Amino acid sequence: MSAADPHHATHRTIEAVWRIESPRLIAVLTRLTRDIARAEDLAQDALVAALEQWPASGIPDNPGAWLMATAKHRAIDHLRRNTRLEIKLAELAPEIAEKEQAVPDYVTAIDDNVGDDLLRLIFISCHPIVSLDAQLALTLRMLGGLTTDEIARAFLVPEPTIAQRIVRAKRTLTESHVPFEVPRGSELEARLASVLKVIYLIFNEGYSATAGDDWLRPTLCEEALRLGRILANLVPTEPEAHGLVALMEIQASRAKARTTPTGEPILLLDQNRAQWDQLLIHRGLAALAQAEQLTNIHLADNPAGNANNLASNKNIVISTGAQRSGDNSAQPIDGVISTGAQRSGETRFSTTSSRTTLGPYTLQAAIAACHARAATPEATDWHRIAALYATLAQTTPSPIIELNRAVAISMAEGPLAGLDIVDTLVTEPALKNYHLLPSVRGDLLTKLNRHREARTEFERAATLTRNIRERELLLKRAHECTRFNQTPRSE
Numbered sequence: 001m002s003a004a005d006p007h008h009a010t011h012r013t014i015e016a017v018w019r020i021e022s023p024r025l026i027a028v029l030t031r032l033t034r035d036i037a038r039a040e041d042l043a044q045d046a047l048v049a050a051l052e053q054w055p056a057s058g059i060p061d062n063p064g065a066w067l068m069a070t071a072k073h074r075a076i077d078h079l080r081r082n083t084r085l086e087i088k089l090a091e092l093a094p095e096i097a098e099k100e101q102a103v104p105d106y107v108t109a110i111d112d113n114v115g116d117d118l119l120r121l122i123f124i125s126c127h128p129i130v131s132l133d134a135q136l137a138l139t140l141r142m143l144g145g146l147t148t149d150e151i152a153r154a155f156l157v158p159e160p161t162i163a164q165r166i167v168r169a170k171r172t173l174t175e176s177h178v179p180f181e182v183p184r185g186s187e188l189e190a191r192l193a194s195v196l197k198v199i200y201l202i203f204n205e206g207y208s209a210t211a212g213d214d215w216l217r218p219t220l221c222e223e224a225l226r227l228g229r230i231l232a233n234l235v236p237t238e239p240e241a242h243g244l245v246a247l248m249e250i251q252a253s254r255a256k257a258r259t260t261p262t263g264e265p266i267l268l269l270d271q272n273r274a275q276w277d278q279l280l281i282h283r284g285l286a287a288l289a290q291a292e293q294l295t296n297i298h299l300a301d302n303p304a305g306n307a308n309n310l311a312s313n314k315n316i317v318i319s320t321g322a323q324r325s326g327d328n329s330a331q332p333i334d335g336v337i338s339t340g341a342q343r344s345g346e347t348r349f350s351t352t353s354s355r356t357t358l359g360p361y362t363l364q365a366a367i368a369a370c371h372a373r374a375a376t377p378e379a380t381d382w383h384r385i386a387a388l389y390a391t392l393a394q395t396t397p398s399p400i401i402e403l404n405r406a407v408a409i410s411m412a413e414g415p416l417a418g419l420d421i422v423d424t425l426v427t428e429p430a431l432k433n434y435h436l437l438p439s440v441r442g443d444l445l446t447k448l449n450r451h452r453e454a455r456t457e458f459e460r461a462a463t464l465t466r467n468i469r470e471r472e473l474l475l476k477r478a479h480e481c482t483r484f485n486q487t488p489r490s491e
Contacts, residue, residue, distance in 0.1 A: 023145065025046065025068060027039075027117035027118045027121035028072070030117070030121060031180055032075045035174050042078065046074065050063070119182055119235070120180050120181055122143060130169045130173065134168060135169070136202060138165070141166050196240060202224040206224065221248075225248045225252055231244075239294040240360075243291040243362030248284075253278070255277070257272050257276055258271065264473065281372045285372065360396075382408055382411040385411075390405060392404075419448065425437060433464055449484070455478045455482060458475070459474075462475045
């Protein structure tokens with residue numbers, strides 16, 4: 001089929017509409033059927049109907065409403081055929097009757113409470129009864145509209161493995177009779193933390209891939225950012241939802257500058273900042289301001305160079321897992337949570353009961369904002385970044401947060417000051433196989449003209465990373481150390 005074929009163009013339109021509308025379809029159908037697996041099947045039936053009818057009849061004026069109406073009719077037919085017909089119809093009759101009346105009007109077929117349904121679907125997809133790996137896959141499938149093959153390729157996992165995770169997750173949710181509702185009270189805090197963590201893990205894997213041939217996986221970043229924006233709109237009074245969006249917007253703004261045309265990584269201080277996306281930066285700073293406003297804490301009010309004042313602010317409470325570099329290999333660390341460490345970690349933040357705390361995503365967004373506001377590397381406020389990391393390190397001791405702080409200190413006060421901190425982490429068990437520890441140490445040793453030691457560190461880091469692009473960069477830096485032969489490095 002050629003690209004000029006009108007049927008081909010229609011199919012591409014249907015694919016685009018499906019990617020946008022499928023989460024809302026599945027959310028509404030899950031509410032009607034109380035079965036997430038059945039809901040996805042019914043949504044797929046509506047997609048098949050579109051593929052069969054639209055090439056001949058043309059794209060409807062409101063394709064999303066057409067899909068919604070078609071899916072609802074199929075849901076009603078399913079309920080009528082169900083062996084528990086009387087019970088389910090008795091429970092759902094008022095709602096079904098109301099929806100059936102709205103079907104002829106395709107505009108009003110999109111319910112007023114679709115947003116509520118979407119929020120419920122987000123919480124179901126990230127339910128703690130399901131394993132974290134399954135939460136990631138199910139979220140991308142149900143809310144991201146990605147195919148099983150796309151998810152498998154994004155995470156470098158065989159497609160049957162992803163398919164099994166999704167099937168098991170849906171079966172677990174159905175058999176456990178997980179209620180299709182937004183949690184309330186104290187449960188909301190833990191569940192929302194889980195949702196935010198899943199979205200961020202998806203973004204982080206796209207921003208700095210754990211393994212494979214590519215350093216970036218843009219599809220994952222795009223889907224995480226889209227889901228984060230949706231969540232922030234659905235829970236507009238939750239500061240950490242805005243903090244997460246702020247962090248992802250600002251980090252994503254650097255995407256074009258982070259690799260060469262052939263895919264090699266470009267470290268933070270070497271990036272062409274003219275390539276940073278100013279629209280994303282603007283959106284990120286706005287989201288950060290919103291998070292600060294909701295907590296009545298404005299980080300800009302803290303003295304830029306006074307780490308003690310910021311770190312001793314008792315209103316700032318953080319509990320986060322380990323942290324990871326965004327633009328890797330020991331140059332200044334961007335503040336991206338480690339996927340491996342965060343899977344076993346825990347993130348807490350205040351919900352509607354308290355508005356006087358800043359969470360980890362908001363603080364990391366503030367760190368990212370320091371880079372975004374700096375027109376040149378030399379203009380970066382490293383004292384402020386060190387102060388923000390000091391807050392994380394003081395309130396939640398973590399060796400990787402301390403490694404981040406060491407890099408910031410090295411930029412603010414010199415490489416020796418940073419190396420003194422890094423050397424205290426060498427025997428830390430949690431960092432035994434963490435490639436960024438020797439990578440950071442190698443960079444600091446290079447700046448101190450201790451090139452032979454630096455080479456050893458870069459080579460060790462290269463053996464620990466599973467990402468091919470990152471390994472190539474580390475080996476390149478190790479090779480560069482041999483050219484200096486203990487002579488001062490020109491800056």
